[in-house]
Amino acid sequence: MEIESFRALLTGQGRDLLAELREFTPSEELALATRLRRDHPAELVRAAFEQARLRQRARDKFGADAEAMFFTPDGVEQATRRSVADWRARRFAGLGVARLADLCCGIGGDAIALARAGVAVLAVDRDPLTCAVAEANAAALGLAELVEVRCADVSEVDTTGYDAVFTDPARRTSRGRVFDPEAYSPPLSWAVEAARRTPYGALKVAPGIPHELVPDGAEAEWVSDHGDVKEAVIWFGTGAAAPHRATLLPGDRTLTGGDLPDPEAGPVGRYLYEPDGAVIRAHMVAEVAAQVGGRLIDPMIAYVTSDRLVPTPFAHAFELTDVLPYNVKKLKALLRERKVGTVVIKKRGMSVTPEELRRQLKPSGPNTATVILSRTDHGPLMMLGQPVGAWM
Structure with missing residues (x-):
């Protein structure tokens, strides 16, 4: 967009066009553009459509403010x-x-x-x-x-x-x-x-x-x-x-934090904690482990396990029902036995993709389950469980 075209959007005519395009859909664009060009300069109409599309994209970041703001593609x-x-x-x-x-x-x-x-x-x-x-x-x-x-x-x-x-x-x-x-x-x-x-x-x-x-x-x-x-x-x-x-x-x-030593690794307990991504990036998994009295399931994997359920806003907790060596056939049979049709798949340190695994599992049934896959020193594990609460 040229600066002259942008400044034209700040005029009364430009603002009127933007107001008219507030909720337009792509399927309406051709007919709407043809009609608007009868009463407005073609360049102004083009700039208004571009700005309207940018505002729609910006709603996710700016909420209601996006309707009043102006944007560039890079912006x-x-x-x-x-x-x-x-x-x-x-x-x-x-x-x-x-x-x-x-x-x-x-x-x-x-x-x-x-x-x-x-x-x-x-x-x-x-x-x-x-x-x-x-x-x-x-x-x-x-x-x-x-x-x-x-x-x-x-x-x-x-x-x-x-x-x-x-x-x-x-x-x-x-x-x-x-x-x-x-x-x-x-x-x-x-x-x-x-x-x-x-x-x-x-x-x-x-x-x-x-x-x-x-x-x-x-x-x-x-x-x-x-x-x-x-x-x-x-x-x-x-x-x-x-x-x-x-x-x-x-x-x-x-x-x-950021000063604690890495937690020791140990066996998987009753609960698994998945630290928030910001905690992991900040290298503060040790602080979460200290909060919940936990340990890692592998020295290089950011999953914390504990035998206690301790509220913390800095990790999602799962109560585990099964901890088994990773095996697709066994996992498929287990989900079929429990009539699980909705599967949330999480993984760390393993090359499998959740989408491909879900296609292999072909889940069916009224129940839900979370499957957590992880590399460990003792081989890859599959852990089944359910999320526990939401702590703020």
Whole structure:
């Protein structure tokens, strides 16, 4: 989308078109576009359809806000999910941050969350269209007084006088994802220096960042939303007592640690605990094992087992009915005997795919079961059971 086409969407005519396209479906597009072109410029109609499609895609990340916001294709893909941005904004506000420089602000998702938390934001990006979209989004949501958008190279921005810096480097190129943090734009090393120039700082990185790349004295946080790991953030200036943090949304449930030794492995007990992905990424399975008085089923597998049922929000618990060596024929017979037609399959350390295994099992019947497959030092296991409760 060209910036001129985008600005046309901000006119009364453009907004009227967007309102008319709010709930359109792909099957209606051809006839609807033909009708609208009779009364509106073809380029404006094209831009409105593109924006309407982007808004529909953005609903998953931004909820009701998506209907008022504006997007670019990259912006929808790369913007922070609202729940995660709101969490980070609450952390900044809780630290006493009043003025923050949001470097590489994109379409303004984080700037909006920060402004809603009462933080005045300088939002910086070097792409003119992206800046125009960020500015329009702040205005659309009534936050323009708290968000100043500046089109500039972040390396040229003076952050003197700001309480904090937040940097979200680009981790994609035209060829796909970038895995080397020094190939981020800007590089990890530059972003670390920028974060350390203000009292507080945060740097968004890929969840798979090697732990050895986390700078000394920083706090690394992994965030999941409804069980899916969304991002990792390196924090500066928080004075955290522990180097790692795992945060589970919704509910702002946080586990800190990262210093415990790996738990010992032992036999499978009555209960199996599957730690949240953020806990696993943060290397804090040991903290969960300590909470439930558990052990690993294998030194290299993130399943914790215990003979006790202990409530924890940081792992899903399963009560096991069967623990057997992995064998597809035996598993199929067992499920048939128990009239299991709905099977949830989980696995770690095994090459089998749940979809292929389900086709082999051909489950049938009114009952449900969870099948958990895992590699162990004593050979692959299959464990059958049922989930136990939902703890917050």
